[in-house]
Amino acid sequence: MTEQNTPKISVRGLYKIFGQDPQTALARVKDGMTKAELLSETNHVLGLNDINVDMPRGKTTVIMGLSGSGKSTLIRHLNRLIEPTAGEVLVEGENILAYSEKQLRDLRQHRMSMVFQKFALLPHRSVLENAGLAPSVDGKSKRQYEAEATKWLDRVGLEGQGNQYPAQLSGGMQQRVGIARALTSNSNIMLMDEAFSALDPLIRTDMQNLLIDLQGELQKTVVFITHDLDEALKLADHLVILKEGFVVQQGEPQQILMNPNDPYIEDFVADINRARVLRVRSVMEKTDVAPIEAAGDVDHDATLESLIAASGGDTTLRYRVTRNGAQVGVLHMRTLVRALVPTGGAEGVALAQTDA
Amino acid sequence: MNEGRNSPGKNMMATYDFLFDSLGLRGWCGEDAGGLSSMADLLGQTSDKEVSVSAWDTPFPSLDALHDACYAIPQSRELTLGLERGFLEIKDGLKIVVDPITQPLSWALNNALWVMQVVPWWIMIPALMLIVWFVGRSFKLVGLVAAVFSFLAFVDYYDYTMQTLAIIFVCAIICVLLGVPIGIAMSRSDRVQRVMIPILDMLQTLPPFVYLIPLIFLFSVTEPKLYGIAIILYAIVPVVRLTDLGIRLVDKEVIEAADAFGMTTRQKLLRVEIPLALPNIMAGVNQTIMMSLAMVVIASLVSAPGLGVLVLRGIRNLELGVGLLSGLGIVLLAIILDRVTKAALARINAQ
Numbered sequence: 001m002t003e004q005n006t007p008k009i010s011v012r013g014l015y016k017i018f019g020q021d022p023q024t025a026l027a028r029v030k031d032g033m034t035k036a037e038l039l040s041e042t043n044h045v046l047g048l049n050d051i052n053v054d055m056p057r058g059k060t061t062v063i064m065g066l067s068g069s070g071k072s073t074l075i076r077h078l079n080r081l082i083e084p085t086a087g088e089v090l091v092e093g094e095n096i097l098a099y100s101e102k103q104l105r106d107l108r109q110h111r112m113s114m115v116f117q118k119f120a121l122l123p124h125r126s127v128l129e130n131a132g133l134a135p136s137v138d139g140k141s142k143r144q145y146e147a148e149a150t151k152w153l154d155r156v157g158l159e160g161q162g163n164q165y166p167a168q169l170s171g172g173m174q175q176r177v178g179i180a181r182a183l184t185s186n187s188n189i190m191l192m193d194e195a196f197s198a199l200d201p202l203i204r205t206d207m208q209n210l211l212i213d214l215q216g217e218l219q220k221t222v223v224f225i226t227h228d229l230d231e232a233l234k235l236a237d238h239l240v241i242l243k244e245g246f247v248v249q250q251g252e253p254q255q256i257l258m259n260p261n262d263p264y265i266e267d268f269v270a271d272i273n274r275a276r277v278l279r280v281r282s283v284m285e286k287t288d289v290a291p292i293e294a295a296g297d298v299d300h301d302a303t304l305e306s307l308i309a310a311s312g313g314d315t316t317l318r319y320r321v322t323r324n325g326a327q328v329g330v331l332h333m334r335t336l337v338r339a340l341v342p343t344g345g346a347e348g349v350a351l352a353q354t355d356a
Numbered sequence: 357m358n359e360g361r362n363s364p365g366k367n368m369m370a371t372y373d374f375l376f377d378s379l380g381l382r383g384w385c386g387e388d389a390g391g392l393s394s395m396a397d398l399l400g401q402t403s404d405k406e407v408s409v410s411a412w413d414t415p416f417p418s419l420d421a422l423h424d425a426c427y428a429i430p431q432s433r434e435l436t437l438g439l440e441r442g443f444l445e446i447k448d449g450l451k452i453v454v455d456p457i458t459q460p461l462s463w464a465l466n467n468a469l470w471v472m473q474v475v476p477w478w479i480m481i482p483a484l485m486l487i488v489w490f491v492g493r494s495f496k497l498v499g500l501v502a503a504v505f506s507f508l509a510f511v512d513y514y515d516y517t518m519q520t521l522a523i524i525f526v527c528a529i530i531c532v533l534l535g536v537p538i539g540i541a542m543s544r545s546d547r548v549q550r551v552m553i554p555i556l557d558m559l560q561t562l563p564p565f566v567y568l569i570p571l572i573f574l575f576s577v578t579e580p581k582l583y584g585i586a587i588i589l590y591a592i593v594p595v596v597r598l599t600d601l602g603i604r605l606v607d608k609e610v611i612e613a614a615d616a617f618g619m620t621t622r623q624k625l626l627r628v629e630i631p632l633a634l635p636n637i638m639a640g641v642n643q644t645i646m647m648s649l650a651m652v653v654i655a656s657l658v659s660a661p662g663l664g665v666l667v668l669r670g671i672r673n674l675e676l677g678v679g680l681l682s683g684l685g686i687v688l689l690a691i692i693l694d695r696v697t698k699a700a701l702a703r704i705n706a707q
Binding site (some may be wrong): 079081104105106107108109110112113114116117118119120121122123124133134137181185191 | 607609610612613615616617618619620623627628631632634
């Protein structure tokens with residue numbers, strides 16, 4: 001089982017500095033120079049600052065940050081579209097920075113695929129030919145890859161559209177082609193660079209659900225970039241939050257939500273609908289003792305929102321929390337209501353006072 | 357005309373004497389070795405008028421003006437003569453290199469001219485219509501082509517038209533064969549681009565007649581490559597520029613996607629960059645064809661056959677009718693070449 005527990009992709013001590021002489025700048029950054037100082041004094045941009053992330057096998061790792069936080073730079077290091085200034089990127093334990101040109105092409109053709117924010121389809125190729133890009137790069141003819149490409153086009157909901165051209169499709173459908181293209185490569189790793197950010201909200205929700213469904217079937221190692229916390233929390237098994245090129249916090253999303261360790265993250269967290277995102281297991285009291293007068297059973301992975309609906313808003317109720325039918329804890333509705341207020345409540349008061 | 361007043365002769369004061377006197381270069385300047393004297397000099401000698409140069413008439417310190425003051429300074433005429441002599445000296449060496457390289461051009465032009473004239477009109481015109489159909493897929497265009505060629509044949513300009521067309525075909529094809537790879541090289545490397553842009557600017561702005569002068573020295577006027585080279589140099593610029601531009605304008609995200617799926621540089625060029633740059637490249641081909649048509653008329657000065665010869669006859673013999681009719685023929689030819697290439701471009705863009 002060790003095979004399953006080792007991370008698929010590990011990033012170790014990764015630095016990226018943009019500018020004329022990154023190595024000198026790197027030494028200064030390691031001596032503690034900040035991004036702003038580096039920019040004003042040496043005119044170098046600190047893209048990534050000592051990134052250490054393990055991306056678990058068969059799970060979705062979401063890298064979240066605002067624009068300019070270095071998230072797109074980070075994902076491009078995973079297939080070496082950008083070369084780092086220092087550090088290691090390990091895929092299945094192999095340092096891909098030591099790869100030859102040929103090994104790198106093999107990695108990109110067979111082991112990793114990528115989905116882009118602006119779809120990046122080939123406009124002069126049909127949908128089918130776009131979906132079959134990976135096998136065609138490998139030298140396979142259209143006849144050879146047609147079945148595989150059609151299978152994945154059907155799976156993402158593009159039945160019978162193979163002969164269309166990308167320009168004839170809507171944005172959401174084009175991104176479906178982008179996903180089918182990544183799936184047709186049969187790679188175990190999928191990199192998704194703000195894959196849904198260019199889509200309108202309803203279609204974005206559809207695509208998120210599609211990705212969740214696909215993950216349920218395929219268990220690929222997905223690295224997903226987004227600037228949207230709701231999206232991040234919906235998709236993430238492992239959440240990494242970037243700010244100005246360094247990792248502010250990473251871990252299980254519920255953990256980060258309940259215990260943000262940085263004001264930056266608290267600001268983020270303050271704006272979201274906690275009832276929809278938080279799960280019962282994150283707020284329950286862990287106990288085997290059966291509660292008195294339990295109003296009912298609730299699964300440990302249910303959202304608070306669903307429980308509020310079930311309770312009819314009655315805050316006096318208690319629920320027995322179960323996992324696979326066995327009790328793992330108790331949740332009092334009062335605890336639930338309290339959990340809907342961000343933990344930074346005390347600070348909120350302090351802020352109110354300074355405002356006054 | 358104020359000749360003589362400010363062009364002093366041998367015994368008179370020159371404007372810039374003071375310069376050489378004050379620098380102590382009088383000895384170096386020496387006596388007039390009986391060098392070339394200009395018309396103005398001669399006129400100056402014959403005039404007995406008192407020389408008084410007003411500030412208003414002070415000549416620019418040009419080669420000629422300085423020569424008047426100091427005979428060691430060459431006249432400007434010697435500069436142009438020097439250029440000429442220099443060119444004549446390297447001519448033979450240049451010919452050894454350029455002659456074999458350009459020989460296929462002569463061969464191609466000769467053969468194209470031969471084919472276009474040997475094929476009878478009742479095969480050639482339908483063949484051209486067929487080509488236009490394949491390129492443009494438009495009956496209107498095919499009809500236009502048929503009408504234009506029929507009209508030109510009707511006024512007995514068929515042979516001239518075919519000669520012009522043959523030259524344009526050969527030169528445009530060679531322009532594309534050379535220009536597209538040069539454009540690709542420019543798009544690949546900023547250094548190549550920096551070197552090529554001034555060369556292209558020069559080729560584009562140099563008056564077309566100027567190309568012809570050194571070529572006349574290099575090749576005999578009976579060789580078709582003489583005008584072939586002139587046309588190619590003049591017409592290659594747009595296809596090079598637009599290939600470079602087209603490839604540089606290819607969406608960076610698409611290139612990134614090609615990289616992310618492990619394409620080799622070659623695959624990227626053939627499957628992504630050139631197809632996506634094709635609308636721009638075709639726009640360049642269209643411009644190249646139009647410019648070769650413009651040049652083929654001028655090149656008739658150096659024995660290029662075709663409609664240009666008729667234009668030239670119109671000028672030389674003041675045959676107004678011939679000049680106008682052949683001019684109209686060139687316009688008609690330009691219209692169909694433009695429409696056909698534009699139709700091809702539109703078909704590419706529609707994809």
